[in-house]
Amino acid sequence: MRALRAAHLHDAPRPELLQLACQRVCAWGAPFTSVYAYMLQDGELVLEAFTGRTTEHVRIPVGVGVCGTAIATGQDQLVPDVTAVGNYLACNVDTRAELVVLIRRGATILGQLDVDSDVPDGFTPAHHAAVKRVADALAVLL
Ligand code: SME
Numbered sequence: 001m002r003a004l005r006a007a008h009l010h011d012a013p014r015p016e017l018l019q020l021a022c023q024r025v026c027a028w029g030a031p032f033t034s035v036y037a038y039m040l041q042d043g044e045l046v047l048e049a050f051t052g053r054t055t056e057h058v059r060i061p062v063g064v065g066v067c068g069t070a071i072a073t074g075q076d077q078l079v080p081d082v083t084a085v086g087n088y089l090a091c092n093v094d095t096r097a098e099l100v101v102l103i104r105r106g107a108t109i110l111g112q113l114d115v116d117s118d119v120p121d122g123f124t125p126a127h128h129a130a131v132k133r134v135a136d137a138l139a140v141l142l
Contacts, residue, residue, distance in 0.1 A: 031122030039111030
């Protein structure tokens with residue numbers, strides 16, 4: 001968070017702040033393997049930054065996939081086993097668990113941090129809380 005605030009103080013543009021947030025979370029290491037910042041643009045999620053594996057899902061409609069479900073329901077999504085979820089959008093074969101944390105400013109949802117893990121059931125409530133701190137920092141700084 002300190003790095004995000006420092007970047008903000010230096011007038012870092014939005015893509016840089018989002019990239020930094022992805023890098024910081026990914027740098028925590030396992031269970032985090034890839035981190036994606038999907039932001040709402042005209043009612044659709046758009047991939048604006050990521051660290052880790054590439055994905056073909058650069059735009060995701062609201063309600064589609066785990067990411068789109070988070071927006072449609074207004075709830076963070078913690079999926080311990082992605083193979084058990086019917087509407088999961090796969091971007092590689094190694095991902096086992098997924099955590100989506102909304103970036104909220106008051107009542108407004110700006111987007112989300114989508115985190116993948118190769119570890120089945122890899123995310124704990126502490127991981128969720130840690131990613132939420134980054135998402136909450138972004139909500140203020142963006
Ligand atoms: N798995 C997500 C799509 C995003 S890619 O995994 C980066 C989903 O089901 O919405």
